[in-house]
Amino acid sequence: MDFLYQLKKLKRGPAIMLQKDIGIFLAYTNIDRNSKVLDAGSGTGILTCFLAKFCKKVYSYDNRKEFLELAKENARSLNLKNITFRQQDIFESIQDKNLDLITLDLKDAHLALENCLAALKPEGYLAAYMPNISQVQEFVNEARKQFKVIKVLETIERPWIVEERRLRPENVILGHTGFIVILKKS
Numbered sequence: 001m002d003f004l005y006q007l008k009k010l011k012r013g014p015a016i017m018l019q020k021d022i023g024i025f026l027a028y029t030n031i032d033r034n035s036k037v038l039d040a041g042s043g044t045g046i047l048t049c050f051l052a053k054f055c056k057k058v059y060s061y062d063n064r065k066e067f068l069e070l071a072k073e074n075a076r077s078l079n080l081k082n083i084t085f086r087q088q089d090i091f092e093s094i095q096d097k098n099l100d101l102i103t104l105d106l107k108d109a110h111l112a113l114e115n116c117l118a119a120l121k122p123e124g125y126l127a128a129y130m131p132n133i134s135q136v137q138e139f140v141n142e143a144r145k146q147f148k149v150i151k152v153l154e155t156i157e158r159p160w161i162v163e164e165r166r167l168r169p170e171n172v173i174l175g176h177t178g179f180i181v182i183l184k185k186s
Contacts, residue, residue, distance in 0.1 A: 059085075
């Protein structure tokens, strides 16, 4: 069965990251099938599952047991076996090291920067997803001390209708869902 179709059937809990934003994480972080990544703030596990489709090994951290169980169940239903789930607070420590990418989808992400720096391999990436621009400002201002800022953006999806001679944008645009910050370890 098609992976994207299966994703639509997964159980939901906390808000999920949408494909338009996940694509940015994949495109700007230079990960591949040999990459080891950590997804912190895994929630329902949607980003964790996408990363597992593209990477060799994924570690999924969440400090809330109920979210971690939901993420595990969703990964099992997609038959993904390259994920290790940890009930762990990334603000306290990261036990996995030499990572190619760490993704953060959590409040006060700037407080995890030191732990991320220690866990990333040289030239590794850190990608954060944040709902408001004041979080971005705080995160980037703190991150600039030890990381190179690659990109700060949001994605807007504007589907089009293409039918014979009728070509126009659809009436509904998928607008702001979050800001994305891509950093690289210096």
